[in-house]
Amino acid sequence: MTTLDINQIKEYLPHRYPMLLVDRVLNWESGKNITAIKNVTANEEFFNGHFPNKPVMPGVLMIEAMAQAAALLSFLTMGQKPDENTLVYFLGIDNARFKRPVEPGDQLKLEVEIIKVARGIWKYKATASVDGQLAVEADLMCTLRTVEGKDPAPAAAGQ
Numbered sequence: 824m825t826t827l828d829i830n831q832i833k834e835y836l837p838h839r840y841p842m843l844l845v846d847r848v849l850n851w852e853s854g855k856n857i858t859a860i861k862n863v864t865a866n867e868e869f870f871n872g873h874f875p876n877k878p879v880m881p882g883v884l885m886i887e888a889m890a891q892a893a894a895l896l897s898f899l900t901m902g903q904k905p906d907e908n909t910l911v912y913f914l915g916i917d918n919a920r921f922k923r924p925v926e927p928g929d930q931l932k933l934e935v936e937i938i939k940v941a942r943g944i945w946k947y948k949a950t951a952s953v954d955g956q957l958a959v960e961a962d963l964m965c966t967l968r969t970v971e972g973k974d975p976a977p978a979a980a981g982q
Contacts, residue, residue, distance in 0.1 A: 831848075832845055835904055837905070844888035844891050854900050856896070856934065857893075857935050858932065858933065859895065859935075863926070864927060889935060892933040893965060897911065905967075909968070909969050910969070911967050912966050913964075914966055915962075924958075929953045949962070
């Protein structure tokens, strides 16, 4: 199966409303890439203050949505679901560029590709688009950790 619905996504990500920013996985290939969507609705909490007269999705939340898709791809690639002690930490964002605003009613298509995995550090190339128009792009770095400090990622380093 290469698609995931919202209930399956919740098995891999600890985020919940209002911070869960991936609604569906359209397809994924282990060790390679993932395509997911975030449906941007007028009911999003952040639109109340960003901005009341011209609602625009904050750029940091677009980056977060791409990072959540990247975390999903990492867990799917490793063939494991996280337990309640497993977290994915953001290590870096490089080359972030915002190309167009994202507004209520838009569907943000998230595309993430694994570039490299070494010593528990995952590097990705990520983009988000609306109707085929690039909205944001960035290079992301993440690592997986447990609350106790054990690293579940070394097994994935060779993948």
